[in-house]
Amino acid sequence: MGLTKQYLRYISAGNFNIIASQNCNVVFITLEGQEGRFVAVGACEHIVIWDLRLGEKAQVLPGEKAVVTAICASPNKRHVAAGYSDGNVQVYDLKSTEVISIFSGHRSDVTTLVYDSYGHKLASGSKDTDVIVWDTVAEAGLCRLGGHRGAITQLAFMTHHSVLISASKDTFVKFWDLDTHHCFKTLVGHQTEVWALSVMKEDQYLVTGCGDAELRVWKLSQRDHDSEQNPVEHLASSLELTILDDTDDPTHPLQCHKAGSLLRGGRGRVVSMFSDASGQVIGCHGTDMQIELFQFLSEDDAHVRMKKRLKKERKKKKEENMDTDQQEQLTDNTTIQLSLRDEVKRLPSIKLSNKPKSFDLVLGNGGELRVAANLSNNTLELYTIQSSVKDTEPSCLRSIMNQGHHSEVRAVSFSSDNLAIVSGSGESVKLWNRPSQICLRTVTTEYVLSTIFVPGDRHVLAGLKNGKLIIIDIAAGDILEEIPAHTNELWSICLQPDMRGCVTGGGDKTVKFWQFELVVDEKSESKAKVLSLLHTRTLKLEDTVLCVRVSANGKFIAVALLDSTVKIFFVDTFKFYLSLYGHKLPVLCMDISADSTLIATGSADRNIKIWGMDFGDCHKSIFAHDDSVTGIQFVAKTHYFFSCGKDGKVKEWDGDTYDKIITLHGHAGEAWSLAVSPNGQFVVSSGADRVIRLYEKSDQPLVLEDEQEEEREQQEALATGEQTVIPGQPGLNLPSKKTVGSEKAVHMM
Known part of the structure; x- marks a missing residue:
């Protein structure tokens, strides 16, 4: 065949x-x-x-x-x-x-x-x-x-x-x-x-x-x-020492x-x-x-x-x-x-x-x-x-010290020209040159949970743990403005399809729409215009918002809530459209395909579910990772998508056939986030091992049967005891049973 x-x-x-x-x-x-x-x-x-x-x-x-x-x-x-x-x-x-x-x-x-x-x-x-x-x-x-x-x-x-x-x-x-x-x-x-x-x-x-x-x-x-002992004395001392410690050799x-x-x-x-x-x-x-x-x-x-x-x-x-x-x-x-x-x-x-x-x-x-x-x-x-x-x-x-973050990297994003990567951690935001992998800028911030490039790639938006949304002029390495967007954690930022604004979701149970605008900088003598955000609308919900995504056609906004459901609303009227329920634990990440027909959700219950955007029906539920799924993103103009989880693995999936294409060499410890470049050539992921890993699409063809056979051999080696260590996963403890209460406690801290 x-x-x-x-x-x-x-x-x-x-x-x-x-x-x-x-x-x-x-x-x-x-x-x-x-x-x-x-x-x-x-x-x-x-x-x-x-x-x-x-x-x-x-x-x-x-x-x-x-x-x-x-x-x-x-x-x-x-x-x-x-x-x-x-x-x-x-x-x-x-x-x-x-x-x-x-x-x-x-x-x-x-x-x-x-x-x-x-x-x-x-x-x-x-x-x-x-x-x-x-x-x-x-x-x-x-x-x-x-x-x-x-x-x-x-x-x-x-x-x-x-x-x-x-x-x-x-x-x-x-x-x-x-x-x-x-x-x-x-x-x-x-x-x-x-x-x-x-x-x-x-x-x-x-x-x-x-x-x-x-x-x-x-x-x-x-x-x-x-001063050698006579044989009788030597034997006596030897017997005496043997009683004290049977491993000592008195003749040495x-x-x-x-x-x-x-x-x-x-x-x-x-x-x-x-x-x-x-x-x-x-x-x-x-x-x-x-x-x-x-x-x-x-x-x-x-x-x-x-x-x-x-x-x-x-x-x-x-x-x-x-x-x-x-x-x-x-x-x-x-x-x-x-x-x-x-x-x-x-x-x-x-x-x-x-x-x-x-x-x-x-x-x-x-x-x-x-x-x-x-x-x-x-x-x-x-x-x-x-x-x-x-x-x-x-x-x-x-x-x-400037060549790396001092704490775990919680968010990564690609620029629109695929040449730059921005990463956010507990103390700073860094800009990296993708071809050379050299740190170009470091901006000291508070704890960052989400990042995204503003169209034009000159500015970066970062969502903080305290709910603030900061605008960073990445070329100058300065923070232009700190906006008190939410009163609790700002978990998610996404751009609107028309590229004229963004949407944020936070722990204060709100989703806010923002519009980009240029305002005169009163601090500078030149009175030059700088980027700012104008708050336009607010969608209030019944639970903490963990992730937001807007469909590419601009019609729908999907909101992942702490109650383990995903609610989909019409963007123009905020009218309720669909509710995606089936996950046993909160949905931590999700993404909508470029043709606005599929939505993939990753949950703390270790499953990825693929849903249709037309009727909200679950096409497939996949047991994807050995721990919480922390990141999902579709490859542009395809139904392929990447996922990462707290088991440290990074995987590629086919959203049409529901096949796992490949498991990439991931992180030692949890993987916290991933991003796919706009041209689909590169994938970047960050994890608890402080490494930002970059993957590139090669010209090598991949046969699913061969990948599955290789993975089966690895599992057999572990099962038979021939191999006792999972490669690349030192001291990795697989999770015990989770509950809705424990997951809520994590995100309410």
């Missing part, structure tokens, strides 16, 4: 808006022989390398579908390893940006990666509780280390021993002998999850951080082989003892902790907005600090009239061994502009310490501090 209908495939045309993912660490890398200038961050499925001197992207290491969850730079400074949410690990060549190795062994998200000092071994830890050591030269797995009962949080190789140390959420820290592949010691002194660890000062100390206010410091030492030469604690000033648990490559400086942060730094001093500097401390103590004791013999005894007792407070110096804390999610640090030859921090508001900051200078203060060298 031949093809009865041929579709063209939409393919990914780029991602923008994201500066750094929240669930991935940041790493300093060396490019062009320069250290401390470039950092690599995860940006959903890609790795972006930022030039912190110029504030621009230096490179993009492309991924496929899974999200980057961990990054590690190799010691030879030529490669970078990346762990993904599907459990794979890929090694990239920084010069060619190509993948040189792929390691598959984990069943869920890779949480941490670390190279050994030579770069010959790469260790990966995962949420599946396993640690795998890979041979990067032979490109094969060396061993799988199983023993933890919680997700692995951090790993560290020792420099002078064939030992790997692992921390986990099961509160244990384990030491693994890589020659025999067994655990010879387990630290059980932590009461809560161990979130981070670092090996410091040439394998002399181990620092661990958990859920309390202190960093525990452990002294690592070699067993003295000269490496020993670990508690040395002390470093008190943190930050609040909350240790979120992340990293040290520089030399193991001299360690930094950590909690749930507040600061990074605390500690420096492990050299032996000479530590002795100088100890002498100063002893001098102060002797002076203090002298004031307390201590006799000479006691002073000499104090000196003899305290000079036997250095204490932890002599060896560790607290550096000034770095105060950040927002909560950090991850950071990395590098120590220069002159004692200059550079710290790069990935913040929770989609921002990168670079700080410098002179560790060798007393009472020095950290200074911010660079902040990368």
Whole structure:
């Protein structure tokens, strides 16, 4: 049987808006022989390398579908390893940006990666509780280390021993002998999850951080082989240790003892902790907005600090009239061994502009310490501090923030010439150049729920959460006027078919019609005319308005209400025409086809319904998404339409045959909105992962049967357990049962 209908495939045309993912660490890398200038961050499925001197992207290491969850730079400074949410690990060549190795062994998200000092071994830890050591030269797995009962949080190789140390959420820290592949010691002194660890000062100390206010410091030492026990004593001590902890191996030469604690000033648990490559400086942060730094001093500097401390103590004791013999005894007792407070110096804390999610640090030859921090508001900051200078203060060298929104993007729209995209979030409206995907303008606003271009593409209308409608001169980057259009949320804006005005719908149960007009700007000296809106008519309804659309022929206006129905009225008289009822939960989005014959509605009940505009009959009800449908738009001059939902997926449908054409690679987390370009060539979507994704129509033909077969194979892999992770959907929780009351509560907040 031949093809009865041929579709063209939409393919990914780029991602923008994201500066750094929240669930991935940041790493300093060396490019062009320069250290401390470039950092690599995860940006959903890609790795972006930022030039912190110029504030621009230096490179993009492309991924496929899974999200980057961990990054590690190799010691030879030529490669970078990346762990993904599907459990794979890929090694990239920084010069060619190509993948040189792929390691598959984990069943869920890779949480941490670390190279050994030579770069010959790469260790990966995962949420599946396993640690795998890979041979990067032979490109094969060396061993799988199983023993933890919680997700692995951090790993560290020792420099002078064939030992790997692992921390986990099961509160244990384990030491693994890589020659025999067994655990010879387990630290059980932590009461809560161990979130981070670092090996410091040439394998002399181990620092661990958990859920309390202190960093525990452990002294690592070699067993003295000269003082060997006799067999009977050895057996007795072995039996005694086995009773205490059956994982400890008393015959292993490496020993670990508690040395002390470093008190943190930050609040909350240790979120992340990293040290520089030399193991001299360690930094950590909690749930507040600061990074605390500690420096492990050299032996000479530590002795100088100890002498100063002893001098102060002797002076203090002298004031307390201590006799000479006691002073000499104090000196003899305290000079036997250095204490932890002599060896560790607290550096000034770095105060950040927002909560950090991850950071990395590098120590220069002159004692200059550079710290790069990935913040929770989609921002990168670079700080410098002179560790060798007393009472020095950290200074911010660079902040990368204008290249993306600082909160989730809730609305996107295309310009009439298909060249520009406008996006609105909780704090700003941004204008993007579609071909280059560069941010052209940023206008600071309040919380934006809806956006649309005014005909002519010079101005943008944005509906705010407080009900205001703002007019933005996007060319100048200024807000021309703030109109108190509604008293509650302004959920929806659409243009009238004659392009002379717009229609808004809000939470105050009204739909308002507005007319564009030019008024003289009294503020400017030139008295130039600027765009304004004139309120002409108001349609009052019985419930909150979630979405409004006007048919292309200008006859009808469709209004989606919080009572789960869609009411259709005549535009000229506001006379009631049709009521579309059948959704079990409120309709969040809808669109009318260009020939005004079909209306598609998407609801929180996960269904899309296609209705006829002539009689209001439901042509088809489709179970479309695994969560609420948040966006729908028809392709111009066709009955094809796109939808997005809180399950993160973006899908294309045929409104005539009711077939799903394709499921595009969507978002990690909820997808909030989408827009189709006027020429139908491009689709843009935004989501909770802070990414704005662009799709482009290609020349590749698409066969429905092949797409359905491929999707069926993916579902079978999930059902049989061959695949345990949904690609591109890390930690996605599918919804529990919804009710009308719960949905109303969401939109009444």
